[in-house]
Amino acid sequence: MASITDYKYEEPGVKTVMDKTPMLALILSAVLICTFPAWNGVKERQNDLVNDRLALKVCGKISEADIHKVGQQLEAQLRVPVLSGPLFSKYRMIVIGPPQRPDFVDQAIKAFHVIDPSIKLVHIPIFKVGTEIQIPTGELVLQFKPEVSDEQATRKISDLNLRIVNEHIQGRPGFYVACDPRNDINKLIEIATALKKSGLVEYAQLNYLEMMR
Numbered sequence: 361m362a363s364i365t366d367y368k369y370e371e372p373g374v375k376t377v378m379d380k381t382p383m384l385a386l387i388l389s390a391v392l393i394c395t396f397p398a399w400n401g402v403k404e405r406q407n408d409l410v411n412d413r414l415a416l417k418v419c420g421k422i423s424e425a426d427i428h429k430v431g432q433q434l435e436a437q438l439r440v441p442v443l444s445g446p447l448f449s450k451y452r453m454i455v456i457g458p459p460q461r462p463d464f465v466d467q468a469i470k471a472f473h474v475i476d477p478s479i480k481l482v483h484i485p486i487f488k489v490g491t492e493i494q495i496p497t498g499e500l501v502l503q504f505k506p507e508v509s510d511e512q513a514t515r516k517i518s519d520l521n522l523r524i525v526n527e528h529i530q531g532r533p534g535f536y537v538a539c540d541p542r543n544d545i546n547k548l549i550e551i552a553t554a555l556k557k558s559g560l561v562e563y564a565q566l567n568y569l570e571m572m573r
Contacts, residue, residue: 410486412458415495416468417543420479424449430471451497482543495569496545500552503563504534520551
């Protein structure tokens with residue numbers, strides 16, 4: 361049976377850190393690291409959680425097109441906005457609401473269960489930052505220092521049980537995007553913190569979907 365792990369469509373104005381140029385992303389996120397305490401862990405940011413929306417990561421054998429299709433079905437059935445367009449389905453995610461109802465999870469599980477009963481849904485925290493909301497995608501954006509070779513960087517990423525999904529973006533050496541197959545946001549935050557302390561990276565930041573509240 362499908363389960364949830366505790367832990368419309370492409371909307372204009374929805375973007376990720378990687379939608380910016382790498383250099384701009386580095387500059388922006390360097391500011392965020394100093395001013396925005398998102399990466400201390402989900403438990404430490406309970407007051408910053410958005411409660412009128414539900415973000416679910418879809419884990420299992422299902423195509424992006426089917427994730428979008430289920431999202432459309434849920435929107436018609438629940439009569440609330442369900443974001444599942446190309447940018448969301450790319451990250452195998454749907455966002456339901458606002459408003460939110462207690463039966464959203466059950467309805468989502470049933471809808472995905474029709475496609476594959478082994479599918480699991482992982483609850484992803486949504487954070488509010490001023491007039492925007494941020495939804496972690498399950499990826500880390502990494503910039504290794506120039507003295508760290510590609511071999512050392514890829515070995516370190518592998519040792520952390522992460523999977524590389526993109527590298528040398530726009531020809532930039534040492535720039536990687538890696539994902540956590542476990543979809544554990546707290547674990548990613550711990551990894552980013554450890555990498556920054558290791559002296560191997562100039563930059564380690566969660567990637568996220570960002571949109572107006």
